[in-house]
Amino acid sequence: MKITRVKSQIVKLPAEEPLAGGPGFYRPFFEFVTIRMETDAGIDGIGVTFFGGTLTATLKHAVDQLSELVIGEDPMRIEAVGRKVRGAAGGAGPGGISTLAFSAIDIALWDIKGKALGQSLAMMLGGLRDRVPTYASGALSRTSPLEHVVKAGPVLVEKGFKQMKMQLALPGETTPAREVERARLIREAVGPDIDLMCDINQRWSINQAIDIGRRVEEFHLFWLEDVSIHDDYAGLARVADALATPITGGECVYGIMPFRHMIEARSVDIVMIDLLRVGGIANWMKVAGMAEAFNLPVVSHLLPEIHVHLVSSVPNGLTVEYMPWSFRLFEEVPVPEKGELVVPSKPGLGLEFSHDIDRYVVG
Ligand SMILES: [Mg+2]
Numbered sequence: 001m002k003i004t005r006v007k008s009q010i011v012k013l014p015a016e017e018p019l020a021g022g023p024g025f026y027r028p029f030f031e032f033v034t035i036r037m038e039t040d041a042g043i044d045g046i047g048v049t050f051f052g053g054t055l056t057a058t059l060k061h062a063v064d065q066l067s068e069l070v071i072g073e074d075p076m077r078i079e080a081v082g083r084k085v086r087g088a089a090g091g092a093g094p095g096g097i098s099t100l101a102f103s104a105i106d107i108a109l110w111d112i113k114g115k116a117l118g119q120s121l122a123m124m125l126g127g128l129r130d131r132v133p134t135y136a137s138g139a140l141s142r143t144s145p146l147e148h149v150v151k152a153g154p155v156l157v158e159k160g161f162k163q164m165k166m167q168l169a170l171p172g173e174t175t176p177a178r179e180v181e182r183a184r185l186i187r188e189a190v191g192p193d194i195d196l197m198c199d200i201n202q203r204w205s206i207n208q209a210i211d212i213g214r215r216v217e218e219f220h221l222f223w224l225e226d227v228s229i230h231d232d233y234a235g236l237a238r239v240a241d242a243l244a245t246p247i248t249g250g251e252c253v254y255g256i257m258p259f260r261h262m263i264e265a266r267s268v269d270i271v272m273i274d275l276l277r278v279g280g281i282a283n284w285m286k287v288a289g290m291a292e293a294f295n296l297p298v299v300s301h302l303l304p305e306i307h308v309h310l311v312s313s314v315p316n317g318l319t320v321e322y323m324p325w326s327f328r329l330f331e332e333v334p335v336p337e338k339g340e341l342v343v344p345s346k347p348g349l350g351l352e353f354s355h356d357i358d359r360y361v362v363g
Contacts, residue, residue, distance in 0.1 A: 001116065003075050005038040006067035006105070008060050010363035013328045019159070020139040020152035030325050031056040031362075033063050033101075034353065037108035039075060043115045046353060047108035048329065049100045049276050050302070057363060062101035070105060075112040079282065082106060086279075094255045099279045106280030107306065107349070114348030121306075121350075122343045125285065125313035131340045132312035133319040134304065135163030135197060142167035146182060153190040162339035163195035163222065163319055168212070169203035176208075180215045187219040195222040195319075202226045202252070206235040213243045223248040223270055231258065236267035246270050250287075251301040255279055259287045263294050270318065273310075274301040281310065288314040302326070304341070305333045305351055312343045330354055 011032045015025040033056065035047045051059045066085050073081045085105060089098045114121050122128075136156045140149045149166065156164050166186050168179045187196060198221050204212065209227035216224075223246045227239050230252040240247040246269035253259055254277045262268060271291040278284050288298045288310070297318040300307035304322050311317035320341055327333050331352040334341045344350030 001039050001041040001043070001074055001076060001112075003037060003070050003073050004040050006035055006064075006070065006108070007038075008033055008035045008063045008067065008104075009361050010056055010060050011329060011357060011360045012362045013325070013360055016324065017138055018324050018327070019136050019322070020155040022139055022141075022144055022148055022152050025138065025141065025325075026143050032326060032329060033060045033104060034329060034357075035063060035067070035104050035108055036353075037067075037070075037075070037105070037112060039112060041116070043112050045075065045108035045111035045115070045348065046351065047104035047106070047111070048303070048326065049104035050326075051097070051100060055097065059097055059100055060363060062097050063104050066098070066101050066105060075109050076116065078106065078109045078113065081109060082280065082282070094279065096254060099254050100276050103276040103280045106282070107275075110281050111348035111351075118347050120343070120345050120347060121281070121309035122313050123345075125281075125309065127313070128315065129312045130343055132308060132317060132343060133163060133339060134161075134308075134322045134336050134341045135165055135195065135319050136161045137165045137321045137323040138325075140164060140166035140186060142170050146185065149182075150185050150189040153186055153194075157190055157194060160336060160338045161194075163197065164190065165197035165199055165225075165321075167199045167201065168216075169200045176212050176215060179212050183216045183219045183221070192220075196220075197222045197225060197248075199225040200227045202229050204228050206232065206238055209239045210242045213239060213245060217244055221245045225249065225272070226251065231262075233262050233265035233267040236262075237265045240266060240269055248272050248299065250274070251277070253277060256283055256286055256290075259290060263291060263296065269296065271296050271298045272301050273298055275303055275306060275310065284310050285314065288316065292316045305330055306349060308334050308341045308343055309349070312341075328354060328360065329357060
């Protein structure tokens with residue numbers, strides 16, 4: 001089998017919050033670069049990547065340039081194709097945008113391989129579990145009014161979610177007392193039995209993280225995420241050491257090697273791996289294995305439609321972030337049942353781009 005064509009598009013989706021019907025996100029839309037990879041065997045694979053900022057057109061151009069290198073290659077030999085494409089970065093190494101661009105190609109290669117073998121991605125990765133826990137993300141954000149989030153939490157509970165994530169490090173003028181009050185009210189709203197995560201998105205200093213982290217310990221957070229700058233490994237280790245609440249991080253980490261330094265420093269208690277930034281599916285699995293050797297669980301970041309295969313396939317996979325940003329890209333996405341996702345069994349990713357996608361294509 002040979003790759004014959006790769007077609008990319010920029011898809012601009014509205015930034016909705018469908019899980020609890022809340023206000024949108026901190027920006028009005030999200031832009032994705034999607035690809036369709038064609039082969040001479042009549043099997044197509046799809047891939048997706050995401051920058052999240054202003055460089056989406058640049059990312060598409062990077063995807064197109066790297067895609068030229070895969071024409072004529074055998075899509076079943078994913079590591080061989082990957083070595084060739086990664087090597088194109090030359091001495092510039094595995095920097096941000098080339099890794100993001102490569103990940104779209106990698107995802108499409110795995111999709112093709114699964115379809116050719118008649119196996120789901122999860123099956124190809126070992127077929128460990130049929131269901132995996134998931135948590136609602138985005139509905140309890142720091143930019144939503146307090147009156148909204150104390151109603152949104154119970155809506156998520158009614159929908160069957162057993163885990164959900166809020167955010168602290170509030171915008172504008174805030175105090176430790178305001179932070180603690182918001183955590184208290186959300187905990188009271190969802191009840192004591194819900195796993196309640198909390199994302200700080202790197203907005204606290206190390207000392208703030210220890211101070212406010214201690215004050216919110218009484219609310220039994222399931223984890224505190226990205227409490228300070230993501231690669232201050234020594235600083236994060238101080239926080240992890242000081243708090244009983246597990247510290248999570250890793251969504252901003254590119255490639256494999258920095259995870260080693262993060263884990264060796266004991267900066268986190270739970271390792272978050274972003275499929276696009278880690279550099280594709282095989283790299284995701286390698287980091288999960290590294291974390292397992294350090295007795296640490298792993299969790300995903302964004303793209304639940306794909307991460308469901310990965311988190312369910314590793315013994316230390318803890319839960320899938322159910323973040324709806326990308327849902328409109330696809331005809332059908334996994335839907336939580338009693339707080340769990342059923343792992344898709346269709347070949348490859350088990351995903352098709354939405355028939356409706358053309359209305360969101362902007363480039
Ligand atoms: Mg996060």
